[in-house]
Amino acid sequence: MTAILLEGAVIAQHVYAQLKERIRRLRADGVQPGLAAILVGENSASRIYLKNKAQACNDIGVHSEVLRFPADCSEDTVFTTLEELNANPRIHGILVQLPLPKHLNSDRILQAIAPAKDVDGFNWVNLGAMVAGHTLLAPCTPLGVMTMLDYAKVPIEGRSAVVIGRSAIVGKPLALMLIARGATVTVCSSKTPDLKQYTSMAEILAVAVGRPGLVDGTMIKPGAVVIDVGINRLPGGKLVGDVDFESASRVASCITPVPGGVGRMTVAMLLENTVTAAERSVAASSK
Numbered sequence: 001m002t003a004i005l006l007e008g009a010v011i012a013q014h015v016y017a018q019l020k021e022r023i024r025r026l027r028a029d030g031v032q033p034g035l036a037a038i039l040v041g042e043n044s045a046s047r048i049y050l051k052n053k054a055q056a057c058n059d060i061g062v063h064s065e066v067l068r069f070p071a072d073c074s075e076d077t078v079f080t081t082l083e084e085l086n087a088n089p090r091i092h093g094i095l096v097q098l099p100l101p102k103h104l105n106s107d108r109i110l111q112a113i114a115p116a117k118d119v120d121g122f123n124w125v126n127l128g129a130m131v132a133g134h135t136l137l138a139p140c141t142p143l144g145v146m147t148m149l150d151y152a153k154v155p156i157e158g159r160s161a162v163v164i165g166r167s168a169i170v171g172k173p174l175a176l177m178l179i180a181r182g183a184t185v186t187v188c189s190s191k192t193p194d195l196k197q198y199t200s201m202a203e204i205l206a207v208a209v210g211r212p213g214l215v216d217g218t219m220i221k222p223g224a225v226v227i228d229v230g231i232n233r234l235p236g237g238k239l240v241g242d243v244d245f246e247s248a249s250r251v252a253s254c255i256t257p258v259p260g261g262v263g264r265m266t267v268a269m270l271l272e273n274t275v276t277a278a279e280r281s282v283a284a285s286s287k
């Protein structure tokens, strides 16, 4: 079997086409969706991520701005900036680029973003809503995974799904989204003794760990849909996921590549959340 490639780059273009239409309608109402990002310090990966996000905003007509602060800036400075952005009617989405310098408490800072503008979906109000079965603004990477599955018309209800990784921003919310859609979900982590025992029964397997080659073809159920969320840079500079693509693509029915897979969807979902937040602000102001 040679797996079908689920290309994030292609699916993201489909998402952007739909977003452009939604933005056109918003602009007809005099509203341009606006996204503000806070960057503290000089992390080069963060700068690249933000450049990509700004480029995507520019391409589809979302206003974007980056507020930069030195690495030693105080928590109060970030809080004051967030208060201003929370109150700014031109800004519908706010994100704080992670990781933050160690002296800043990420948890506290993320909770200071107004839930209605929390387009990364990390605020506990938004995460908690998912536990209760409601989606307000969902974290972008798991939302991107679900969008890819839907685009490829992968049946979810009644399927057995295994998620490896239980972080609050990828693994756990993805498991909740799959549960909400009727999958039978198993979540594995670094504490799981025999990964293969679980992965080999998964009809949908999502891997979000950050370990190159953690899953190979021998661990995959023939015909499974394999979603590789991991992003790892090898010593030579090559970018790879958590799944050994070569062996896995001979067993799976569909597989995401790295790069060009889930990563592309994460940015697309950030913009989708921003447009959704803008639409909700228009709806709220017309009540």
Ligand code: NAD
Pocket: 141, 164, 165, 166, 167, 168, 169, 170, 171, 188, 189, 190, 191, 192, 195, 208, 209, 210, 211, 214, 229, 230, 231, 232, 262, 263, 264, 266
């Ligand atoms: P994290 O470090 O917060 O969580 C990693 C999880 O993997 C933990 O739950 C841990 O228990 C589990 N784990 C570690 N070793 C394991 C093992 N040997 N077996 C099973 N589970 C193990 O990481 P994260 O923020 O959830 O990110 C995970 C990966 O996804 C990283 O490679 C990250 O770069 C990538 N990522 C990609 C995107 C994207 O847009 N594609 C977005 C976010 C994160």
